[in-house]
Amino acid sequence: MARTSEDTKGLIPAPRSSPENEPPPARPPRRRAASRLAALLVAALLLAGGGLLWRGQQLAGSPAAQNxxxxxxxxxxxxxxxxxxxxxxxxxxxxxxxxxxxxxxxxxxxxxxxxxxxxxxxxxxxxxxxxxxxxxxxxxxxxxxxxxxxxxxxxxxxxxxxxxxxxxxxxxxxxxxxxxxxxxxxxxxxxxxxx
CATH class of the missing domain: 3.10.450.230 (VirB8 protein)
Incomplete structure (x- = not known):
């Protein structure tokens, strides 16, 4: 069944896209990879620093350190x-x-x-x-x-x-x-x- 102009009168036309309604552009893939890499690097450094601090405490209490x-x-x-x-x-x-x-x-x-x-x-x-x-x-x-x-x-x-x-x-x-x-x-x- 074909629609006539009378049938479409009650319909609201679809809004035209404007710059305010558009979703933000997606981050380029390189930026996402770089931020993930930076987060992993910071986590690895924190983990290594904690390990070194723990090992330093062990060595400070050893008999050799007290000699x-x-x-x-x-x-x-x-x-x-x-x-x-x-x-x-x-x-x-x-x-x-x-x-x-x-x-x-x-x-x-x-x-x-x-x-x-x-x-x-x-x-x-x-x-x-x-x-x-x-x-x-x-x-x-x-x-x-x-x-x-x-x-x-x-x-x-x-x-x-x-x-x-x-x-x-x-x-x-x-x-x-x-x-x-x-x-x-x-x-x-x-x-x-x-x-």
Whole structure:
């Protein structure tokens, strides 16, 4: 059935498109891809940053990070110097003057090291007098393996020169593991183990 002009009178004509009624133009495909890529990049950077922060916190709490022997050269040198000097004093004596060595041990040793030393040194004093033995100890090399505010662990290499009256001097090498603790502003040796 054909429509006549009378049939179309009641119909509203379709609005003509005007710039105000048109939908906004679609973004070009390149811009959409670039914004997605930027969003992914930002997310990846945030994730990586969070991972690095978490790993940094783990490392800061590790024993290696707390070991000042790896980073504090001044404190490391000080403990090496004080422990080396103490070992030279407490392991050097002459038959005429063992009391000086005993007093140095009281001042420089503590804990287990002091108890062991007191037991052994009474035997050494007797032998030194009988054999007219002079012992001189030199620290050849010392290294700090661990250093914290509470203690220091060292590996020490010594040369000990023994002289008996009428006999040539003999030299012996020794290797010690030493633990020292701070006491009145200085390092005091609290454990000595022969290696």
């Amino acid at each position: 000042r022997a790896l980073s504090d050269t001044g404190a490391t040198s000080r403990v090496v110097g004080e422990v080396s000097g103490a070992l030279s004093q407490v392991f050097s004596y002459s038959p005429q003057d063992t009391e000086t060595t005993r007093q140095a041990a009281r001042r420089l040793l503590g804990g287990k090291a002091a108890r062991q030393y007191a037991t052994l040194f009474s035997q050494v004093e007797q032998r030194a007098a009988e054999q007219r033995l002079t012992l001189t100890t030199h620290v050849v090399r010392a290294g700090v393996t661990r250093l914290t505010d509470r203690d220091a662990h060292l590996l020490v290499f010594l040369d000990q020169v023994a002289e008996r009256a009428g006999k040539p001097a003999t030299t012996a090498a020794a290797q010690l593991s030493v633990t020292a603790e701070p006491h009145d502003g200085h390092w005091r040796i609290v454990d000595i183990t022969s290696r």
